[in-house]
Amino acid sequence: MNRRTLLKSSALAAVASFALLGTAFAENPVLKIGFVGVTSGPAAAWGTSNQRSMETRADWINETGGYDIGGTKYNIEIVPFDDQKDPKRAIAGMEQMAQAGIHYVVGPNVDDGAAAVRPVAEQNGIMYFPYAFPKELYTAPASNAVLGMVAxxxxxxxxxxxxxxxxxxxxxxxxxxxxxxxxxxxxxxxxxxxxxxxxxxxxxxxxxxxxxxxxxxxxxxxxxxxxxxxxxxxxxxxxxxxxxxxxxxxxxxxxxxxxAQDAAVLQEGAGELANGFISVGGASTPELASDMMKEFVTRYTAKFGEYNDESNTKVYALEYILATIAADPAAIDNVDAFKAKMDTFSAPNPYMKGDAVMQYVGTTSFGQKRQVSVPLVVNEFKDGAFQTMFVAQVD
Amino acid sequence: MEQIIANGLYLGAQYALIALGLTLIFSLMNVLNFAHGQMFVFGGFVTYTVVAKAGLPFVVGLVASAVILAAMGAVAEVFLFRPVIKRSKRDESTMLLAAGVAFFLDAVILLLFGEKQRGVPKILNGVFNWDMRIIMPYDRIFIGFLAVALIVAFIAFMQYSRTGRAMRALAQDRTAAQLMGVDVDRYSMIGFALGAMLAGLVGGLLVAVTGINLGMGGPTSVKAFMMIMIGGAGVISGAIAGGFILGMMESVGLTLLSAYGDITYLVIFASLMVFLAFRPQGLMGKPWG
Structure with a gap:
C-alpha cells in the first residue's frame, strides 16, 4: 500500500465513521430532563451530587442504546441550571426549562427555592422533584412537586x-x-x-x-x-x-x-471522632447495594474522579421520572398522564438487592402520592465507612 | 469566662491574619480585593492536596500554599490590576475586576478540587483541659500560636526590611514614594503577592483544624472587610485590632446570646453600623484616607 492509497483509505474511513456516528445519533430522539439546583457556593455539594448522578446515569443509558419508552429508544440529555441557592435564580432556571420545552425537572435543593418555582412549574406543565421538605409543596392543591427523598x-x-x-x-x-x-x-x-x-x-x-x-x-x-x-x-x-x-x-x-452525608468527608474532617455518627443514607452499603448500584458508583467515580455518598439517594429521581414515563408513554409531554400514572406505578428497584420496588408514596404525610419511595436507610459511621443500622420505609 | 476569652483569642488570631493581607493590598493599591476569600480557600486546598493526597508533611503544604498564592497574587497584579489601574481612574473598575477574579477562582476551585469539604489529619492529638474552665484541642492552640507568630513576623518584615519600608512609604504617599525613587510597580506586585500569600497561609493553617470547602470564600471576604472597617482600612495595626475585636465579639455573642437564637451577627452588624456612623474611618484609620 503506497502512501497515497493509505491517505485515501484513511480519509474514506474517517468520513464513513463520522457518517455512521451521525446516523447513530440521528437514530435516537432526545428526551431532555432538567436540573435546577445549587452547584456553587457553600451548599454546592448538595446540587453537584444531584447533577452528577443524573449525568452519570444519562451517559450510561445513552451508551447502552437509549431508554425504551413505548418501543422507541430515547437518548437522555440533562439540562442543568445553577440557582446558587437563590429563589430568584431558581425561578429563572425553571422558566428556562419551560422555554426549552422540558416537562421534568429535578430540584431545587432547598425550601425557599422549591417554593418559589411552584407557580412557574404549575403554569408550564412541569413536574419537579425538590429535595425540600415544606408539606404545602406536596399537599393538594399543589400537585406538580414530588419529594425526592425522605423528609x-x-x-x-x-x-x-x-x-x-x-x-x-x-x-x-x-x-x-x-x-x-x-x-x-x-x-x-x-x-x-x-x-x-x-x-x-x-x-x-x-x-x-x-x-x-x-x-x-x-x-x-x-x-x-x-x-x-x-x-x-x-x-x-x-x-x-x-x-x-x-x-x-x-x-x-x-x-x-x-x-445525607459523605463518608470520605467525615473521615477527613473528623477521623475516628466521627465513629458512631448516625445519618440517613441511600442504598450503597454492601448489605443493600445491587450490582447496578455498584456499577453506578463505578461509573460515577470514573467520570468525576470521586464518588459522593449523597448520590445514594439522588440516583433515584431520574430513574423514577424515566420509569414512570415508560409505564405510560403519553406522559413524555403530558404531566397529567404522569400524575395519573403515579397512583398505580410500581417497578423493581434496580439499585437494591432483593424484591424492593420503586413506587410513589406520601399519602400519610401529604394526603396524596407525591414522594418517591427511597429506602430510609439509617447508617452509622465506623472507621471511614457507613454501616447500616436499620432500614425502614415511608408510609 | 476563661473559655470565652480563649475562644475569642483563637478566633481573633486567625481573623487578624486574614485581614492583614486584605488591608495590605488596599493600602498599597487602593484595591478592595473581593477575591481575598477565594485566595484563602485556594491556599487551603493546596495544603490539602500536598498533605492528604501527596502524603507530604504539613509544613510542606503550608510552604506550597504560600508560594503558589504569592505567585497567583503577583500574576493577578501584573496582568490584571496594574493595567486596569493605569487605564481607569474609577475605583469601581478594580472592584469589578476583583469580583470577577473571585467568581473565576470559585469556578477554578470547583474544577480542580471538587465540591466537597476537605480536611487533613490532625497535626496534634489531645485536648488541653484546665479544670473544665478552658478546653482547647492542642492543634487549635498550636495553630493559634502559629498565626500570632506569622503576624509578628509580618509586622517585623514591614517595619525593618527594605521592602517593608518601601511598601509603607507607598501606602503613606504613593506620589512622594515614587519621587523618592521607590519602584511603584515592583513593590505593588510584591505587596499583592504578600497579601495573597497571607490569605493562602491562613487557608493552609485552617485546613488542619476546620477543613476547607468551596463556599467559604465569599463569607471569609465579608468578615475580612468587617475587620478592616472596624480597625481602619489600610492600617496594619487596625487589621490586627479588627480581627481580635471581631473574634472576641463572636465568642462572647455565641456564648451569652445563644439562648435568644442566632442574633450574634445581628448584634455585631448593628454595632458596626452605629460605630461607623460615629467613626467612619475605623479605630485607627485617618479620616482623609
Whole structure:
C-alpha cells in the first residue's frame, strides 16, 4: 500500500465513521430532563451530587442504546441550571426549562427555592422533584412537586424511637445553621422528640454556615449534657467540624442528623471522632447495594474522579421520572398522564438487592402520592465507612 | 469566662491574619480585593492536596500554599490590576475586576478540587483541659500560636526590611514614594503577592483544624472587610485590632446570646453600623484616607 492509497483509505474511513456516528445519533430522539439546583457556593455539594448522578446515569443509558419508552429508544440529555441557592435564580432556571420545552425537572435543593418555582412549574406543565421538605409543596392543591427523598419529619422520629429503645436516650439537644431549611428541620425534629416523650434540653443554639470554630457554638449545648445531639439539616461541610468540636469538648453521647452525608468527608474532617455518627443514607452499603448500584458508583467515580455518598439517594429521581414515563408513554409531554400514572406505578428497584420496588408514596404525610419511595436507610459511621443500622420505609 | 476569652483569642488570631493581607493590598493599591476569600480557600486546598493526597508533611503544604498564592497574587497584579489601574481612574473598575477574579477562582476551585469539604489529619492529638474552665484541642492552640507568630513576623518584615519600608512609604504617599525613587510597580506586585500569600497561609493553617470547602470564600471576604472597617482600612495595626475585636465579639455573642437564637451577627452588624456612623474611618484609620 503506497502512501497515497493509505491517505485515501484513511480519509474514506474517517468520513464513513463520522457518517455512521451521525446516523447513530440521528437514530435516537432526545428526551431532555432538567436540573435546577445549587452547584456553587457553600451548599454546592448538595446540587453537584444531584447533577452528577443524573449525568452519570444519562451517559450510561445513552451508551447502552437509549431508554425504551413505548418501543422507541430515547437518548437522555440533562439540562442543568445553577440557582446558587437563590429563589430568584431558581425561578429563572425553571422558566428556562419551560422555554426549552422540558416537562421534568429535578430540584431545587432547598425550601425557599422549591417554593418559589411552584407557580412557574404549575403554569408550564412541569413536574419537579425538590429535595425540600415544606408539606404545602406536596399537599393538594399543589400537585406538580414530588419529594425526592425522605423528609426529616419522617426519618427523625424513626431514629429517635430506635435510639430510645436501643440506647435508652432520654435527653436530646438540637443545633442548626441559621438558614430556613435547617431551622425548619430543627423545629419539626424538636416537636417530634417531645411527642415521643424525650426531654429537649437545648434547641435554640444556631450557627452561621461559614463558622470556622464551633467550640463557642457548642459550649452551651454540651453543658446541657444531652444523650443525643441532633445536627438538624447539617451540610456535609459543617458536619465533621461540629462532630470534632463536640468530641474534643468531651461530649460522649450520640450524635445524629437526618440529612445525607459523605463518608470520605467525615473521615477527613473528623477521623475516628466521627465513629458512631448516625445519618440517613441511600442504598450503597454492601448489605443493600445491587450490582447496578455498584456499577453506578463505578461509573460515577470514573467520570468525576470521586464518588459522593449523597448520590445514594439522588440516583433515584431520574430513574423514577424515566420509569414512570415508560409505564405510560403519553406522559413524555403530558404531566397529567404522569400524575395519573403515579397512583398505580410500581417497578423493581434496580439499585437494591432483593424484591424492593420503586413506587410513589406520601399519602400519610401529604394526603396524596407525591414522594418517591427511597429506602430510609439509617447508617452509622465506623472507621471511614457507613454501616447500616436499620432500614425502614415511608408510609 | 476563661473559655470565652480563649475562644475569642483563637478566633481573633486567625481573623487578624486574614485581614492583614486584605488591608495590605488596599493600602498599597487602593484595591478592595473581593477575591481575598477565594485566595484563602485556594491556599487551603493546596495544603490539602500536598498533605492528604501527596502524603507530604504539613509544613510542606503550608510552604506550597504560600508560594503558589504569592505567585497567583503577583500574576493577578501584573496582568490584571496594574493595567486596569493605569487605564481607569474609577475605583469601581478594580472592584469589578476583583469580583470577577473571585467568581473565576470559585469556578477554578470547583474544577480542580471538587465540591466537597476537605480536611487533613490532625497535626496534634489531645485536648488541653484546665479544670473544665478552658478546653482547647492542642492543634487549635498550636495553630493559634502559629498565626500570632506569622503576624509578628509580618509586622517585623514591614517595619525593618527594605521592602517593608518601601511598601509603607507607598501606602503613606504613593506620589512622594515614587519621587523618592521607590519602584511603584515592583513593590505593588510584591505587596499583592504578600497579601495573597497571607490569605493562602491562613487557608493552609485552617485546613488542619476546620477543613476547607468551596463556599467559604465569599463569607471569609465579608468578615475580612468587617475587620478592616472596624480597625481602619489600610492600617496594619487596625487589621490586627479588627480581627481580635471581631473574634472576641463572636465568642462572647455565641456564648451569652445563644439562648435568644442566632442574633450574634445581628448584634455585631448593628454595632458596626452605629460605630461607623460615629467613626467612619475605623479605630485607627485617618479620616482623609
Amino acid at each position: 426529616n419529619y419522617q426519618s427523625g422520629p424513626a431514629i429517635y424511637k430506635y435510639l430510645m429503645e436501643k440506647n435508652g436516650i432520654k435527653k436530646v439537644a438540637f443545633v442548626a445553621a441559621n438558614e430556613s431549611d435547617p431551622l425548619s428541620q430543627r423545629d419539626s425534629g424538636s416537636a417530634a422528640a417531645k411527642a415521643l416523650g424525650l426531654e429537649v434540653v437545648s434547641d435554640t443554639v444556631t450557627y452561621q454556615v461559614d463558622t470556622t470554630d464551633f467550640t463557642p457554638v457548642l459550649t452551651p449545648v454540651i453543658q446541657a449534657a444531652p444523650d443525643l445531639l441532633v445536627l438538624s439539616g447539617v451540610s456535609p461541610a459543617n458536619a465533621p467540624q461540629l462532630i470534632r468540636s463536640a468530641r474534643e469538648m468531651g461530649y460522649t453521647g450520640l450524635i445524629s442528623t437526618e440529612t
